[in-house]
Amino acid sequence: MTKTLEPCTLVIFGAGGNLSRNKLIPALFDLEAAGRLPERMLILGCDVMPHQREAWLDFVANSLRRTYPDGLNETALQRFCARWHYFDTPIDDMTVYARLQQLLEGTNSDFPPNVMYYMAVRPSAFPSIVEHLSNVGLLSERNGWRRVVIEKPFGYDLLSAQAMQAGLSRHLTEPQIYRIDHYLGKATVQNVLVFRFSNLLLEPIWNNHYIDHVQITHSETLGIEGRADYYEGAGALRDMLQSHLMQLLTLVAMEPPVTMEAEHLRDEKVKVLQAIRPIPQNAVNAHAFRGQYASGVAGGKTVPGYREEAGVAPDSTTETYAALKLFVDNWRWAGVPFYLRTGKRLPENSSAICIRFKQPPQDLLKHARQGPPQPNWIMLGIQPNECLRIEMQAKVPGLDLQTRIVSLDANSRQEGDEDYDAYSGLLLDVMQGDRSLFLRIDEVEAAWRVVDPIIKVWSMERDFISEYPAGSWGPRGTYRLFDRNDQFWRHSLEPEGADLQTY
């Protein structure tokens, strides 16, 4: 349902950076073209470069033309540009925030008093920006709301996340903080909740009586794309697993919330994270596997290995691949392994949740099949295919009794459906004050608690990391995470993807 939104001001810090150019500006423009931005909304881009407004509008238009090389809705572009203003924030200028306060709240200000501040800057810069805003009164809600959007990583371990939070909470209340995990804005990720809680069919089998294990995968063909300064300190575990994949796990495993209100939803997600069995440091190697891409062939091109990328230390042991086995120790999931994995320079761009069921109690149709028994799978494709797929056994038509896998396939996307980037929906949620798809601090802390022992062990074991050739499905040894020999990574949603090969 479309709600009418109050006029507001969006202030983007780091407006000239990659996140703003590649994600925020296009996402806002899509909302503009769809007529979904509040009528009197204004946007203020803040960055260190001095720009006149005209030059800034060229930057905005050029960013959009790069995103949409086939053409833009020019009327929407005009409307969009009319909303934008630019404010330069030189690093050493002590008057920046006083001037910003005048601009936003001075007597002649045209900026609507409800303000969202988007921190599209390095995490190390958030706390000081928040402090400056607070010092000049720009976070006070005496006249309209003030919301602050921050991007992951929320710290680099539990302690640093708590320290960052202590800094933020001196100036902001928890409801003012919107911790974005853009994965939660993806249509199929939200579909996990719809599939589970709008259909009765799944609920009776959604537990350890029927489910053998759950796999959650995010694979990418790209390398680190010039982000060595961030990635060297982060690695795949922090970059993807502690955040996006762990969020997917919570959606698969959570109990039905009391209502779909933000707090009820987040209460249930936190319970899942708290129920994850802690991994003692001496068991890390049985639960976690890391790897780093070596040179290889990806997308038909020979690409360098991670340690040959610009800005990466020649002896770096930062992981570009990480896989985990986790157990959620509660009544529903006791004994069911959750396997999570992510990697850069893998053969495909794909994200999916694959749920494998147990075998029937008796193998009555053994004679009708060649090869080992094939269990049922339910698979939720997140990207690029947005689908729900169920694999079952069926009879091959003909005189003989033979079975084969058939796939019941429901594409959640139909022709003519709207297609928005995750950021569009999430930006709209901030304007509406809907926090359901944003992370609460206890979720963030609970997720760090799960991965902290792994981070500690990996940071001590710096003399060796398994390698995998770019373009392969990751290091071989990752199979040792599986509980049993008949468990294997599901590389593709196609039946033939259910193979036993790592390479």
Ligand code: BG6
């Ligand atoms: C980001 C990570 O959060 O998510 C990137 O920092 C990763 O390393 C990206 O590539 C993946 O998101 P998407 O939406 O492109 O699949």
